[in-house]
Amino acid sequence: MRGHGADGAAARRARWAAACAAGTLAALASGCGPSTCDRSLEANPPVTYRGGEPVDGEYMSSAWDGDDDGDGEVGPEEGLLYFPGGMRYDIRHKLGKVPRSFQIYLSFEREGARSGTLAQAAGNQAEVRCVDEESLIVVNGSCSEYWLLVVASAGEDGGGAEAPPAGEGAPGRCREESPSP
Secondary structure (H helix, E strand, O other): OHHHHHHHHHHHHHHHHHHHHHHHHHHHHOOOOOOOOOOOOOOOOOEEEOOOEEEOOEEEOOOOOOOOOOOOOOOOOOOOEEEOOOOEEEEEOOOOOEOOEEEEEEEOOOOHHHOOOOEEOOHHHOEEEEEOOOEEEEEOOOOOOEEEEEEEEOOOOOOOEOOOOOOOOOOOHHHHOOOOO
């Protein structure tokens, strides 16, 4: 009897292992598990964004709550910018100078602080690839989906920063970004 019980236990363990393996394979096949996205420049050419306006030397791509026109609602042309993995934006900040500072905020909601929260981006959530007196090139280097808000400032006196040396973010270079590896 003992031998039969041990064989039965071994058979149950084998069935259990087979069921676990089948469940794992099913989960991976259904999209549950590690995923990757194509973040290359070829698959994600920069999208030019001309929205937002500078006020007193500070540019915002949208309002904190996505209500850009202040009418109390977030219309279809308003809100934070959709920012899936690999997305590249050529944000035209309209400051007329190289920003002295900039900050990138992310949300899981298009309406930002109105229906969710905003947090400062970190790491590869939002990579700034180029800054000049016309643009900021911002790339989502992760495979996560966010909503993007960009704030850039020309400085307290509106003077802006010195233009970078040629070849290092010089005017026009932001639109001639080379492919990333």
